[in-house]
Amino acid sequence: MKSKTLLAYAGLCILAIAGGLLAGYLTFHPRHPRPVTAAVLLHEAKPLPEFTLSDTAGQGFTRASLLGHWSLLYFGYTHCPDACPTTLSELDHMQGQLRSVPATDKPAVYFISVDPQRDDLALLRNYALYFNPAFIGATGSVESLKALTAPLGVDFSYDPADRKGDYGVNHSTFVVLVDPEAREVALFTPPLQPKRMAADYLAILKYYGENT
């Protein structure tokens, strides 16, 4: 009987200490731990520059288009048989993982073609829709594209054309997460894992909700 009481006291003590430690931890480390597993979270959100492109929703695609909602930006080209379809299909699966999330918390997905010579908006619209009816395609002149890509650290360059005029485009493979204030907050690098991306996305949303 006595030993049982002792045991109960010991248990209570341990609980109290654990609770105290947790409370202390939460008080002194409100921004920790880093919430993500697959994403690269930027230490400080980086405001996007002004840029002017066109999108398949029939509007100008500018910095203002990214205000008020979360966005995922992926840069590629439609003549890309391997990396681009793989990424877009993974982004579609990520959206599938987020189907129970309120619409206002879902990210808008932009496929931005860095090959404006071959990719016009009509082609991009069908291409983006094929992967997900909500995906938006966008492009613009090389110069306008660079206004957005350079500050994001997104690279693209063109291989020499072969005798049939075909050429490959070298491009960054990461996906950029942009917050509702049009700031770059995180990157997802391949291999993308839709489940982990979705979990990280929700963790980042929560983290920003609590810390801004």
Added chain:
Amino acid sequence: MLRRLPILLLLLATFAPAAWSEGPSVRAGHVWIRQAPPGVSVLAGYFSIENLTDKPLILTSVKSPDFGTVEMHESLSQGGTESMRQVGEVGIPALGSVEFKPGGYHVMLMQPKKNLFAGDLVSLTLAFSDGSELAILAPVRRDPPQR
């Protein structure tokens, strides 16, 4: 009954190798071609090849009657930037295997002679350095097969 035999054989020839093909020295598996999104006429094909011999083999070419041009390519990721380069041949170690998969080796199928959709089968002929050839049927799919 005998009349129907050719049809039966044709059906067998069509469906059996899609999943698993036997060659004299090589075996292919996990064969698939990614369906092209609308407006795109370049498709990527994937498979794994197993070298059943105790000597190294080289995959020297891939051909398909359904495409004008077929090339072997490799996606390379350097410092977060993806580029593709054409490769002339791909070595397969003795009793080893090589995988063509998204983000790595893939077959670039260009100038399709007809529209191809998920469920269609494309015949591919793989040629090897020992002179052998392997004919496989690759199903067109939207997503990678589950492994």
